[in-house]
Amino acid sequence: MAKTLAVEIVTPDRLVLGQEADSVTMSGVAGEFTVLPLHIPFLSALAIGTVVIRRAGAAKSVFVSGGFADVTADRVLILAEAAELPEEIDAERARKARERAEARLAVQHREDVDFTRAKAALQRALLRLKLHGSSGKGLGGVSAGLAR
């Protein structure tokens, strides 16, 4: 019987993280959820958000810019286009991205495609900054909704 989950976060460029975990919290498109060992096979699309991996009392957060999670009884596989550990986040770049996105949001109309895009960019930037700021402290769940 599986007592832990083997968690892997994979992006096109590298394996970001691979470790054992007691539980994994992710923000799916339909809301945040937590997976424990022996979960029923489950496939979900992920929103821009944080994945929190807990192991023996310690928590680790990883930024994920959307993707998919493939869950089976003893394994969680996350496919993301971009994923970063808090200490890898480029705060300067995120700050600039936030400024750009805010500037664009100020002039765009709500219906535009660019508006949605800028909003997503802003969300990514804010979340990256937040995670970067709290890096090392070991934080609990951060939901994507906060960044709106």
Add this chain to the structure above:
Amino acid sequence: MPALKDVKNKITAVKKTKQITKAMNMVASAKLRGAQARIERFRPYADKFYEMLGELAKGADPSVHPLLEAREEVKTVLLVVITSDRGLCGAFNHNIASAALKLAKTKAAEGKTVKVLCVGRKGRDVFRRTEFEIVAAYVNEMSSFDFSLASRIGSEVIGGYVGGAYDEVTMAFGKFVSLARQEATLLPVLPLSPAEAGEVAAEPAGPKAEYLYEPSVEGLLAELLPRFINVQIYRGLLDTSASEHAARMRSMDNATRNCDDLVSSLTLVYNKARQAAITKELMDIVGGSEALKG
């Protein structure tokens, strides 16, 4: 007999060229190693992606998503041509461009409009001289690209396809088979066929448990399919970049060898000329002293 000094200059020049080709060979081999490592790193993502898509696409109905639907009447064809930015890599770019050009001409002969999206300067230079319209060109990106380039190209392709600007999309790229073999390959990208996607996924052994899907099979497909295009394009980019370096390595290796041949044949000419000059000088001296004796 050529002048001694000219031959000597020529030998020096060839030796200098050899140094350059040798250095380029080494640079290419280092870059090739990097490109191959990137392909290796991409593989787990791609494999899992195909597996997931294959799982989902099994039961999917083609009408469920616009990217899966084949158009009844194909009017406009988009060719995504991926080549390198730099030359000096043998026939590599030429092979890709001519394969793409051949397809473009066939499609044009069938009365379809052909448009081209170029990645890499060499491909763009070829198509700029043809009658086909270039909708976009990504130049000087091949030396350092990441997944975001693939997503930019992907969203342009998907946007055009869904908007009805294109009815069919094919990608031409240099497939990396081995160090010695790179193949110019044409890969149909859109419309997607779920059977194909399922085929790519190596069927995992043993029966799989029923999955729970969130939000829904259709919703997930709508998220996965556009990304699948990006994955395909990224793969094309990675392969082309590895192939480019392998092709350059080989052609620079040949060039270095040719330089060696040239140097040895030029040295022969030089020695002959030197010998001839010495003989001539001796003849002059002997002739002069004979005349004095006279």
